[in-house]
Amino acid sequence: MKHDSVFVFSNEQLSYRFSDSHPFNHLRLQLTYDLLNELQAIKPGQILPPRMATEEEIALIHDEAFIEAVKSAGKGQLNEAVAANYGLGTDDTPIFPHMHEAASLLVGGTLTAVDAVMEGRANHALHLGGGLHHGFKGKASGFCIYNDSSIAIEYMKKKYGARVLYVDTDAHHGDGVQWAFYDDPDVCTLSIHETGRYLFPGTGQVHEKGSGNGYGFSINVPVDAFTEDESFLEVYKSAFREVTAFFKPDVIITQNGADAHHFDPLTHLCSTIQTFKEIPKLAHELAHNYCEGRWIAVGGGGYDIWRVVPRAWSYIWLTMTGQVDSLPPTIPENWIRKWASQAEEELPYLWEDQHIVPKIPRKQEITEKNHKTLEKALYHIRNEMKR
Template sequence: MNSNVLFIYDENETGYRFNESHPFNQKRLVLTVDLLRSIGALPDSYLRAPQLATEELLLLNHTPSYIEAVKALSETTPAEEWLKQAGKYGLDTEDTPFFPCMHQVTSLVVGGSVLATEAVMSGDKEHALHLGGGLHHALANKGAGFCVYNDAAIAIEYAKRNYGARVLYIDTDVHHGDGVQWSFYTDPDVCTFSIHETGKYLFPGTGAVSERGDGTGFGTVVNVPVEPYTEDDSWLECFEEVLTKVAAQFRPDLIVSQHGCDAHAFDPLAHVHCSMEVYRAMPRLIHRLAHEHCGGRWVALGGGGYDIWRVVPRAWSLLWLEMSEHPLIQELAAAQELPLPASWLQQWQPHSPVELPAAWLDPTATWTPMPRRQEITLKNRQTKEAAMVYL
């Protein structure tokens, strides 16, 4: 394994929980860490705990009034005046309801992503992973899409201000990375690339190819909205061709990537039909681009993913195995049916409401092919070409 990588984790981040029935469940962090430990891929020497972000850091992307609202609504019993204003700040919706200690735990998430960025930009580490982060929907003065503070945007702004870095942001969540895009829409030193299910059918409804940035930032926003029921080959074709050109043209100093794994066929909140092969191949390309264009500087964050039993632990573990150059990642390239560790399966199957997968990768040969596969592939190719018009 490469020892020059960092894994940022604190079990207190599982406190980011809106309510017991909410789909955003950070128990997936515990499941992932336990899976990695069960194969010996996460020695204690690789781990570092995040610190709470200061208000100065939060102000890199959020307004003072919004931070004040988040703090006030984090009280066990918020004052009536703040309850009346919760809607103004997007914190009274079914998706993003306020909850006790919200400010504290979300500040810990921001602190983890800034720590990852500092470790990489200072030269202390080559790559850093913070799976608790990736809350990409939050806006400057509004929570949205399960996100309160936008740790990804704050980390990018931190790298810009403290190191003068040009940052390429790569978002592979099935939902458009809108909060980060809008934060840097006119900024020529931040390029945002998002591949996601088309907003015609899915939250947040944005991310069209025509969104390209504005002013001096025109051309530094690239969106690839794929069709519902897109499968591995078409998703990877769009991802690899467009991103390779984006990186070569933009020439970043740092890559910050968001790794929502909700484009998987099992995810309950979207309609893309990818397998675990995407989550093996996608970080491999990002890893290569980081070394080709920015001296290996790569910060990776978590994101969406709502099948916390069958999908998230495997997808996020594959990301870490790639970042740390663990031998298992090469074995997976040669053998498609490597089993998951029996100890992990035995520990968690009694708690899982679904049967856990037996292997790292999915048996896609047994899956029923999607209807309209050719039409979907053709439409995605047209979208891919439109995305590359200015590249």
């Protein structure tokens, strides 16, 4: 039976957890899933359990030596100096027991979503446990061990012969995915993110356009700190539409970090929930216009896990399934009651933010900067890219 959309989820995915105090906390998966359940927005037949990715699948992107290092680290068998060479045991990416298995399950979740869409069992698939876009071929980075999106893209190329458009709206630049396909003309990466002048990983400048046969297929739109909804969304919509029209992908995969919100503790952008409501609408539209509906969405960053992430990520599923316009005005009371005692912040009552908290009064100046950045980023689409 074909579903319009499938939701890849298992409580076992919460095992990807560095420590109780680490900002990357996959409890947000459970929070989002529970919120959608309270809305009665997910049917049992739409839920797919993630599978474990094989080592051969992980090796589509990652070095075998790195995979072995991750396995050894998770067993407590990797010394500190060797671990550091692989980006393991750092403040960002600490070692935890069974980390290979936990990371492999997240990769397998994204591959589960890919197969559901590419085999025609669903038009759209959502896997919020994925989106770990900082992982490199031989090194963990920025909370990311294995780079599930890169693996999924290479998997789609090899298994399905797909031409893939990857769109990343995390506040942090999607560096690991960009560099994995920097010379590949069959993969186009579009990243809209806070400028690296202020934020990890410091890359994602307009001049990073790809190399060799892939020149022109890497597109970056760094926006200034303190950017608000209007400017962020204009940049996103303009870039996404123009890139999709040019590249004409077979499938779209979107990375949906929720850390551009003004509450996020690790970034400097000033979006409200309105941005996260609008982001999936355009992905849905363009997937149907260009890809016969083939759209895979993954999660990503988002470190205000109580007030922001569940609402932001719920909008992706509600958009995929055509339920976003029938939302009640308030968050279900049962969900608030269930999680209020654990929440570090007061849980939201309304779906929309009740007010905007501007961080600086220079909105017009920032908007003008972002327009200039967008024009530079799109210049090579109009004038330099080759088919």
